Amino acid sequence: MSELPQAGGAVVLLSGGLDSAVTAAIARAAGHRLFALSFLYGQRHAVERDAACSVAAAMGVVRHVVQTIDLRVFGGSALTADIDVPKPARPATAEPAARTRTLPPPPGGIPLTYVPARNTIFLAFALAYAETVEASAIYLGVNAVDYSGYPDCRPEYIRRFQAMADVATRAALEGTPIRILAPLIDMTKAQIIRRGLELGVDFSLTHSCYDPEASGRACGRCESCLIRLDGFRAAGLADPAPYQNP
Amino acid sequence: MSELPQAGGAVVLLSGGLDSAVTAAIARAAGHRLFALSFLYGQRHAVERDAACSVAAAMGVVRHVVQTIDLRVFGGSALTADIDVPKPARPATAEPAARTRTLPPPPGGIPLTYVPARNTIFLAFALAYAETVEASAIYLGVNAVDYSGYPDCRPEYIRRFQAMADVATRAALEGTPIRILAPLIDMTKAQIIRRGLELGVDFSLTHSCYDPEASGRACGRCESCLIRLDGFRAAGLADPAPYQNP
Numbered sequence: 001m002s003e004l005p006q007a008g009g010a011v012v013l014l015s016g017g018l019d020s021a022v023t024a025a026i027a028r029a030a031g032h033r034l035f036a037l038s039f040l041y042g043q044r045h046a047v048e049r050d051a052a053c054s055v056a057a058a059m060g061v062v063r064h065v066v067q068t069i070d071l072r073v074f075g076g077s078a079l080t081a082d083i084d085v086p087k088p089a090r091p092a093t094a095e096p097a098a099r100t101r102t103l104p105p106p107p108g109g110i111p112l113t114y115v116p117a118r119n120t121i122f123l124a125f126a127l128a129y130a131e132t133v134e135a136s137a138i139y140l141g142v143n144a145v146d147y148s149g150y151p152d153c154r155p156e157y158i159r160r161f162q163a164m165a166d167v168a169t170r171a172a173l174e175g176t177p178i179r180i181l182a183p184l185i186d187m188t189k190a191q192i193i194r195r196g197l198e199l200g201v202d203f204s205l206t207h208s209c210y211d212p213e214a215s216g217r218a219c220g221r222c223e224s225c226l227i228r229l230d231g232f233r234a235a236g237l238a239d240p241a242p243y244q245n246p
Numbered sequence: 247m248s249e250l251p252q253a254g255g256a257v258v259l260l261s262g263g264l265d266s267a268v269t270a271a272i273a274r275a276a277g278h279r280l281f282a283l284s285f286l287y288g289q290r291h292a293v294e295r296d297a298a299c300s301v302a303a304a305m306g307v308v309r310h311v312v313q314t315i316d317l318r319v320f321g322g323s324a325l326t327a328d329i330d331v332p333k334p335a336r337p338a339t340a341e342p343a344a345r346t347r348t349l350p351p352p353p354g355g356i357p358l359t360y361v362p363a364r365n366t367i368f369l370a371f372a373l374a375y376a377e378t379v380e381a382s383a384i385y386l387g388v389n390a391v392d393y394s395g396y397p398d399c400r401p402e403y404i405r406r407f408q409a410m411a412d413v414a415t416r417a418a419l420e421g422t423p424i425r426i427l428a429p430l431i432d433m434t435k436a437q438i439i440r441r442g443l444e445l446g447v448d449f450s451l452t453h454s455c456y457d458p459e460a461s462g463r464a465c466g467r468c469e470s471c472l473i474r475l476d477g478f479r480a481a482g483l484a485d486p487a488p489y490q491n492p
Binding site for chain 2: 065067068069070071073074114115116117118119120121123124125127128129131132133151152154156157160161163164165166167168169170172173
């Protein structure tokens with residue numbers, strides 16, 4: 001990457017999923033040295049951690065910090081608490097009993113997989129990391145198209161976090177504010193996949209499933225798997241990730 | 247407290263210090279049920295944790311969550327990294343060699359004890375906690391008078407965090423935003439101490455020192471001890487906390 005312009009350091013939130021891998025590739029293509037940041041937060045899909053490490057290595061990051069935090073003490077979400085991940089019924093397959101536990105409908109269209117203030121916590125840590133390594137930017141892979149129900153995936157949220165960050169740090173007071181960038185926010189999944197391919201992202205390293213089996217194979221049926229599979233279909237490509245029901 | 251009006255739940259950030267104890271007492275006096283939140287973040291003054299637990303018990307909180315996070319992986323501060331806590335030279339005492347290690351002057355007047363994005367991280371967790379327990383407010387004991395050098399202790403910072411929080415959560419989208427309250431922000435230390443006494447705060451439970459000895463006794467010489475001692479003097483009172491050099 002020595003031919004790229006030097007844009008300084010950038011912290012990239014790396015979940016191990018498809019979106020954050022493409023986001024990292026975009027930051028790298030902009031000439032940034034990458035400082036990756038991942039979280040273990042009591043979620044069931046800890047296999048994402050291994051995916052995040054693989055992606056970080058493939059991207060040639062300067063450093064990869066994996067921060068362990070405990071969001072389970074607060075309770076309240078399918079991704080951190082002990083309730084089943086919701087899976088839309090599919091006409092082709094009978095729904096096994098273990099999957100049919102009824103959950104209340106999400107109020108206001110907010111998905112059951114919403115974790116309270118998750119992106120705010122992630123961005124707060126990213127801000128600390130960015131200030132410490134003197135990075136000029138934070139990249140995160142939030143998307144308002146596929147995840148329109150999440151309050152903290154919307155452009156207005158990112159704008160207000162930026163406004164807060166602009167007065168929150170020593171760096172900001174000294175005239176070098178840290179930019180919060182969400183390059184995928186208005187893209188469809190198919191557009192994200194095509195952009196990732198252009199930038200050489202190896203999607204076989206990425207992992208999106210909310211409910212993988214122990215071996216790491218994706219369920220192919222949760223909200224996240226369905227969005228990903230639809231994205232590959234719309235892009236006219238096959239998903240190289242392993243699935244339980246190919 | 248059964249005679250108080252019911253103001254709903256409030257998350258209180260409890261460090262174990264004097265300011266956060268008075269803040270908790272103010273939230274209790276406003277009729278809130280208290281949900282305390284403390285952090286262990288690799289700081290040297292872990293004795294604050296015990297103080298926080300004592301204060302939480304004395305305040306009759308509903309629940310006290312102690313969140314362990316690792317800020318040392320990012321480096322960069324006297325409170326988390328392995329450098330000496332700065333102590334102003336005092337005319338009466340010779341400065342021992344171990345204390346005189348020269349540190350660069352704080353740029354822009356920001357103290358060396360500044361921890362990157364600390365309050366943003368703390369408030370982000372508080373937001374998750376508040377949303378989960380359906381609290382209507384978050385109380386934090388930041389103070390812009392004694393800690394004017396900290397970017398994230400200023401009113402403008404609190405205002406912008408509020409603006410961000412107003413779009414960040416499910417609670418906000420559903421019309422029940424969480425208020426961020428910093429009741430001490432414009433008070434002098436003497437005013438804070440007098441207000442705490444009016445509200446029955448037991449200051450002997452609180453702890454402020456950046457560099458206590460193992461027994462928990464305060465050094466009496468770091469920035470935080472000096473501000474506290476000056477505050478008690480200005481309030482015309484004796485500090486009941488134990489000091490190494492009384």
